[in-house]
Amino acid sequence: MHYTLEHEDPQSKARAGTLFTDHGAIETPMFMPVGTAGTVKGIFQKDLKHQANAQIILGNTYHLYLRPGLEVLYEAGGLHRFISWDRPILTDSGGYQVYSLAGVRKIQENGVVFNSHIDGSKHLFTPESVMDIQRTIGADIVMAFDECTPYPCDFTYANNSMQMTHRWLLRCKEHWDKTNPHYGYNQSLFPIVQGSVYPELRKQSAEFIANIPFDGYAIGGLSVGEPAEDMYAMSSLVCDILPRDKPRYLMGVGTPVNILENIALGIDLFDCVMPTRNGRNGMLFTKNGIINIKNEKWKKDYSPLDEEAELEIDQQYSKAYLRHLIHSGEMLGAQIASLHNIHFYIWLAREARKQILNDTFTEWKNYWIPRLSQRL
């Protein structure tokens, strides 16, 4: 895997680049749809590719490890083949889900013992086992095992946790370097910067991690409830320390505005469940702002979801029809809203890239920020 930095915006820290993997190229900035359990909820792989233009999707190690399980994935020849997706995949380390989803869990130096949220069964994730699991899942980009601290988090906890995440990173890297891909293509390990919202911790973590050679670098522990200003401050601080010639991935972020602001700070890759999760509940992200399709005002609005959109379903379906589907709890409503939102997020990232390459990013961003955040 290698990354080419193509252009830097003169008025901000925004960058355009391309990340080359054995499953194809990822043009950055890029948004990665979340395919938790081997499916981006409600979207056919064909539509993800040809309608939404997704270049890479995410899988969640925690979910995939529990179901369908490693044996099924290994015998399938890895996650790509299992789910019929031939473009790049990134898997997280499972850490975030262990903290947020699992029942009783115990974090120790060795790793984390947790109970499955599905059947209560007991499991142990260690930095080493998570590397093995991700070798078996077979994503192109795999994440180091970390602790994602909650917000708020006191300084002492955040500091101790970050130090452990660093020790875990060394264990991940050592184990990773001793193992080989199973399926004939390369996999790259990305480390994760932690440190909560404490600048001195973020600086320390970014410096520690930047000193170790990796194909890309991630920022974790943000978008967990902190004010947007704190997120931007941490992102900015960390981007200034991370290597210029490697891609940077901000985990779990965010709203369209969050994405544009972080692109301006030097972030290249994003993922978030918001477009699909909020879509299922009737929230649409559009070029004119945010629509809550459940509202009475859309009841007889027979205009297309987006008149100017390149996406077929945006022209085909009306707001009134989508409102009816979401109100009625019909699957098709969730399907339409999810595909619309994923397409929109990827459109936004691609458009940002064009503007960066054109030296017009900052002006463009300043025009869009107020539009994207208004409620229609």
Next chain:
Amino acid sequence: MHYTLEHEDPQSKARAGTLFTDHGAIETPMFMPVGTAGTVKGIFQKDLKHQANAQIILGNTYHLYLRPGLEVLYEAGGLHRFISWDRPILTDSGGYQVYSLAGVRKIQENGVVFNSHIDGSKHLFTPESVMDIQRTIGADIVMAFDECTPYPCDFTYANNSMQMTHRWLLRCKEHWDKTNPHYGYNQSLFPIVQGSVYPELRKQSAEFIANIPFDGYAIGGLSVGEPAEDMYAMSSLVCDILPRDKPRYLMGVGTPVNILENIALGIDLFDCVMPTRNGRNGMLFTKNGIINIKNEKWKKDYSPLDEEAELEIDQQYSKAYLRHLIHSGEMLGAQIASLHNIHFYIWLAREARKQILNDTFTEWKNYWIPRLSQRL
């Protein structure tokens, strides 16, 4: 609307024909996917048309009347425009749902008072109001308001109910003939033969109804729990009485085997929720028999859902992947299984038509019946 009878099978009563509507032709025998609330659950209209080859879909008057409601549908310009479907639509009369879904309901000579299953609100359906409602929905084929008797049903109840259904039919027809379509295309009213599983009642109902000129005729009150032999006996008896030069629609039927047997008895049109409802629960209808994808045996079966299928998703997705999706409660599992099953049902009807036109239907049917009913 008119119907052309194209060919009759020499060894059975199977027929091939074409029903011409203002929204296009329906080649019979044909299966009509059920789009209860203005959506065939989990399937994009585009896929219904181009992947599953649906020539006509159903809407449920009861559901559409309650949600989105007549005002929304009328101002949209009718159901076709509201849901973006430009091929024919048939709506039932709402009777079946009133009996099966609504809360407290009271059947009287004038009509049925019922409480909405959504919000408990009180409504009255009469033969006249149901005609008006279906004018507003705007389907190409609309159904008379009837009472669908349950199974079992004693003779006296079945007889009285049938007589009332006949009186209601006359009221429907009288009101229908006095009203006009709202949206510039023609609509045809189909009457419904009732009589439970009593041959003398079915004969009486079929004769009563066959004597009134309509563009097509339906058989109701079957597939409600009676033995398949009773269904076939009633279907056969009624088909022998109904006009030869008009299409016949058997409501709510059924399994693939039920469909082939009834085609052999002279039925032209079918609808059933089975392909979508059972699909959502992991039941797949295939050329080799019925698959319960939840079973352990499919866990590591990486073969395509159907190797020979013309349907893209049948080649793309494996049994193991679909099993994982259904087990995980993922929407995509329901989407894949629903599209697969609808495609299969329509394939079956189209294939039957080809065989009828080729004078090979009976032989073909005898080959398929045992295959289709086996459990894999």
